[in-house]
Amino acid sequence: MAELKRAAVVTGGAAGIGLEIVRHLAGEGMCVVAIDRDSDACARAQRTLVMGEDRVRIITGDIGTLDGARKAIETSIDMYGRLDLLCNNAAVHPLEFVEEHALETWSETFRVNVDGTMLCSQLALPHMKRQKSGAIVNIGSISGLMPYAGGSAYAASKAAIIMLTKVLALEAGPHGVTVNCICPGSIRHQLSPGEQIEEIPTHIPIGRYGKPTDVAHGFLPGLRSRELRYRICYRARWWCDCRSEPSFVTTALRRQMSHRSE
Numbered sequence: 001m002a003e004l005k006r007a008a009v010v011t012g013g014a015a016g017i018g019l020e021i022v023r024h025l026a027g028e029g030m031c032v033v034a035i036d037r038d039s040d041a042c043a044r045a046q047r048t049l050v051m052g053e054d055r056v057r058i059i060t061g062d063i064g065t066l067d068g069a070r071k072a073i074e075t076s077i078d079m080y081g082r083l084d085l086l087c088n089n090a091a092v093h094p095l096e097f098v099e100e101h102a103l104e105t106w107s108e109t110f111r112v113n114v115d116g117t118m119l120c121s122q123l124a125l126p127h128m129k130r131q132k133s134g135a136i137v138n139i140g141s142i143s144g145l146m147p148y149a150g151g152s153a154y155a156a157s158k159a160a161i162i163m164l165t166k167v168l169a170l171e172a173g174p175h176g177v178t179v180n181c182i183c184p185g186s187i188r189h190q191l192s193p194g195e196q197i198e199e200i201p202t203h204i205p206i207g208r209y210g211k212p213t214d215v216a217h218g219f220l221p222g223l224r225s226r227e228l229r230y231r232i233c234y235r236a237r238w239w240c241d242c243r244s245e246p247s248f249v250t251t252a253l254r255r256q257m258s259h260r261s262e
């Protein structure tokens, strides 16, 4: 077992925002277990990280199942003897109108986004309570606070995560464990070939999309402050109410539909 260092688990940590959080935490000196169900992304991430597997271990698993969630938490305990931070980041994001929504997609969204957050938190808590310290940071979304057409399953699942954060903060607080939720606006990290990031989003007051580093750095207050029982971090600068403006929604939907029919 490695020397006693602070240890974190990040779900969905092999790509996108999750990978940036992993990088950031490892850069801050933490030992990190990242779990992701995409095995190719896990292999890619492990190759790109400069830290050895004793510092950042990327494992494959589905956190929407009890086995997957258990694997994530137990890897941290087995390798580092502790768990100081759980970041529930993994999520799926379907885009469908309610009228046409397939029940399978709806259920899968709740299984991954909500069940995954609940299972990992449930398994992490006994260790944090034993340590009398720890932090759970859920990655919510502005969509859990504000509606947008086409986002019913995702938005409802993120709203559920926000309320779960509040309930868990009340239950875990007396044991020295803080529970917080960060709600980012639009974060861009994966461009299709040929797509330009220079596009200026008119619906975002700051005039640019957020970056994964914005979330990873905005993440630290929930980790460090013992004062926070819960905080819904609301990154308003990437969002404005034009988000539900029809052309924005239909453009996004059209893009999604055209990807599907390819």
Ligand SMILES: NC(=O)c1ccc[n+]([C@@H]2O[C@H](COP(=O)([O-])OP(=O)(O)OC[C@H]3O[C@@H](n4cnc5c(N)ncnc54)[C@H](O)[C@@H]3O)[C@@H](O)[C@H]2O)c1
Pocket (backbone or CB within 6 Å): 011, 012, 013, 014, 015, 016, 017, 018, 035, 036, 037, 038, 041, 061, 062, 063, 064, 088, 089, 090, 091, 092, 093, 112, 116, 139, 140, 141, 142, 183, 184, 185, 186, 187, 188
């Ligand atoms: N990108 C944005 O604009 C944005 C905005 C607001 C909130 N968020 C939230 O930030 C988080 C990360 O978003 P992202 O854009 O990096 O997403 P992403 O889809 O790029 O990455 C999510 C990762 O989670 C993994 N994953 C999905 N289901 C899993 C499961 N069942 N078990 C294990 N891993 C699983 C995926 O393989 C993927 O690597 C999500 O919670 C998302 O809802 C993103």
